[in-house]
Amino acid sequence: MKIIQLLIFVFIVQLAQAQEGTPLPLNIEVSDALVYGNPFEVGLDSVYIKTNVEDIITNGIKNNAFPGAQVLVAKSGKIIFHKAYGYHTYDSIQPVALEDIYDLASVTKVTAALPAIMKLVDEGKLSLDVPFSTYWKPWKSKKDKRDITLREILTHQAGLEPYIVFLNEIFKKNKKLKKRFIRTSPNRRFQNQAYDQLFVKNKFNRKMYRLIKRSEVSTEKKYKYSGLAFLIFPELIEQLTGDSYEFYLEKNFYLPLNAPTMGFKPKTKGFSNAIVPTEMDTLFRHTLTQGWVHDENAALLGGVSGNSGLFATATDLAKLMQMYMQFGVYDGKRYISEATLKEFTRVQFPQNDNRRGIGFDKPCLDNAEQPLPKAYPAPEVGANSFGHSGFTGTFVWADPKNQMVYIFLSNRVNPTRENRNLYNLNIRPAVQQIFYKATLPSK
Structure with a gap:
């Protein structure tokens, strides 16, 4: 029966x-959703994992790499490890909890902008190899941008400038805010909320688009990381679909995946989950940034962007990454075609010493031969694995060969972005490596 x-x-x-x-x-089986298990069920040593992960994270906290963090690992479809460590801030008042919501920073690129783009490629509404100006008309009049393709943009091969500090546009010379761009209370022309009592002019995005259009493009086509086009993608997605960027993602991905915390502007959504704070902002918000996006460019877009601004819990993130690892299917539903996901997660320009996939980050081209300090991420990951890191101290990685999803969440920018020991101590790859070295001997 x-x-x-x-x-x-x-x-x-x-x-x-x-x-x-x-x-x-x-x-495709209909039971391919994540379930909880334990390391022993998938052939891993739980004592080795617990001891070594705790040592690395505790050492990170002691050396001010972050005040707290959490790690989630799923292997063979089972969440076999999910632990929280430390506190939200260095005052040690609020412990990190497993259902805390984090500012994902640039992980947003592969968890918000990219799923929408992949779906639109599947539907034939976007092509990777025609000029991006086919869809984004303002670039047609720019000689240095009119022929750039979406494939080049998403692999950071287009020569675009890495970043524009749009925050410079909203300050006077005396460092006071320009009222024509920023107000302390909303009205019909100032609806985009950047923070408590900070509202951005609705049309400020047009100024950003103009400055991106005028930005220089390198004539040398080589790997150069740039987030500029990701600021444009939400508007483009809205033009192509007729839905708002937020609604399109919720309708097609987050709600069907049962990932309710995944989204923008969590402060406005009434979650009972605590939202982990990021930086003590002394320039723009003049307070501890919490519940609103840390990235200033995303903030000036009202917190909704393709480069940053997404928030989520570790478990909700894991569902999306598991779907990617299963090449577009999760819990019996197909979200993206297998062909598209395999193309996006493939290294595109290795001849240019560019390790990137389309939107996704990839291991170093010689990663397996490198020791841990020089590898990215852990040297044991499969060559077909992929993921992305975030400026706030976040990291996601999916490894189809080893059937492993790795989520690392922290707020290393607390209290300041000058904290770089997360990188100096190589903490994220070191923790990831533990799960590859924990294999139990076969009987």
Whole structure:
């Protein structure tokens, strides 16, 4: 009887998917959602993992790499490790909890902008290899930008400037805010909230787009990390879909994945989860930044951007990364085609010494041969693995070969972004490596 019920369920899911234009193959199981397990079930030594991860994280806290952190690892479809360490801030008042919400920083690129872009590529609404100006018309009039492709942009191969400090545009010479751009209370022309009592002019995004349009482009096509186009993607996605960027992501990804904390502007959503603070901002917000995006460029877009601004818990992040690792399928539903995900997670320009996939970060090209201090991430990860890091101290990685998802969340920018011991101590790859070295001897 259970087999008949299962077959009926699969048929119904397939029928629904087919009506959406994304049929679910018969060989996809409907039980491919994450479940909880333990390291022993997947052949790993739980004592080795617990001891070594705790040592690395405790040492990081002691050396002010971050006030607290959490680590989640899923292997073979099972969450086999999820632990929280330390506190939200160095005053040791509020301990880190497993359901805390974090500012993901540039992890937003692969968890917000990129899933939308992959879906639009699947639907034929975007092409990787035609000029981006086909879709973003303002670039048609710029000789140095009109022929750049989406593939080049997403692999950081286009020669775009890395970053523009748009915050410079909102200050007078005396460091006071320009009232034509920023107000302390909202009105119909100032609806984009950057922080408590900080509202940005609705049309400030147009100024940002103009400055991006005028920015220089290198004639040398080599790897040069740039987040500029990611500031444009939300507007482009809205133009192509007719939905707001936020709604499109919620409708097509976050809510179907049952990842309710994944989204923008968590302060406005009434979550009971605590939101981990980031930096003590002495320039713009003049307080501890909490509940609103840390990245200033994303803040000037009202906290909704493609480069930064997404928040989530570790468990909700893990669901999206598991879907990616399963090449577009999660819990019986197909979100992105297998072909598209495999193309986006493939190294595109190795001949230019560029390790990047399309949007996704990848291991160093010679990663397996490197010792841990020189590798990125851990040297044991599969060559087809992928992920991304975030400025606030976040990191996500999926390894299809080893069937492992690794989530590392911290607020290393607290109280200041000058804290760099997360990098100096190589903490994220060191923790990741533990789960590869923890294999139990076969009997």
